[in-house]
Amino acid sequence: MTSDSTSSAASTKLSKLSYSDGTKELPSDAPHWAIKASERLKQRRSNGYVSSVDVPSEVKRVLLHSCCAPCSGAMVEEMCSSPQLDEVVVFFYNPNIHPRKEYEIRKTENKRYCEQLGIDFVDCDYDADNWYERMKGMEFDPERGRRCTECFDMRMERTALYAHENGFQAIATTNATSRWKDANQVDSSGHRAAARYEGLKYWHQDWQTDEMTLRKYEISASEKFYKQE
Secondary structure (H helix, E strand, C coil): CEEECCHHHHCCCCCCCCHHHHCCCCCCCCCHHHHHHHHHHHHHHHCCCCCCCCCCCCCCEEEEECCCHHHHHHHHHHHHCCCCCCEEEEEECCCCCCCHHHHHHHHHHHHHHHHHHCCCEEECCCCHHHHHHHCCCCCCCCCCCHHHHHHHHHHHHHHHHHHHHCCCCEEEEHHHHCCCCCHHHHHHHHHHHHCCCCCCEECCCCCCCHHHHHHHHHHHHHHCCCCCC
16 A cells, blocks of 8 residues: 655645536536536526535544546545645545556546645555455346445445544545435445544535536546546
């Protein structure tokens, strides 16, 4: 397990996000879900709606498990913009990603984005053999089924262990931002993992809002993040 950082930039806080205030015109080739999120956001902004993250009480250091750069962009940026937090560290542990080439591509994109923001990136082990062993007998389970729960549990357990060993007060995961995942399933795994250690919290929040959805697209498009098709 290794850790890479750009400490000279780590102390610089990002400015509070505006998510384009829902007024930015999206390109003609923007995906349908981003366009719909933008339209809903424009309407709510016109009624005075303002978004903000709700940092858990007494939390200053957060370990954010990241599944990929496209899912990480908005969540990382939003956390780093909060004046309540002293440190956000990205934790990459995803033995479910196959083949190894795909895993390395996603990891590299994550690492590149963290370096741009000046935050630490922890490269955890690729223990695919343990993942296969734990998922044995669930090879044909459907999406959002028992195998997904086990997969989330495995990754969040490792995240929670690292957080406990390194003095973080909370963990979170970018899986919670994906519209393809069951947020309740993801959050349940996070809560179970954090409950293993006294004083560790799981940051439970709705990360699938229109603001987050739109910002995810904007960052992914501007950064030209690699996305598995």
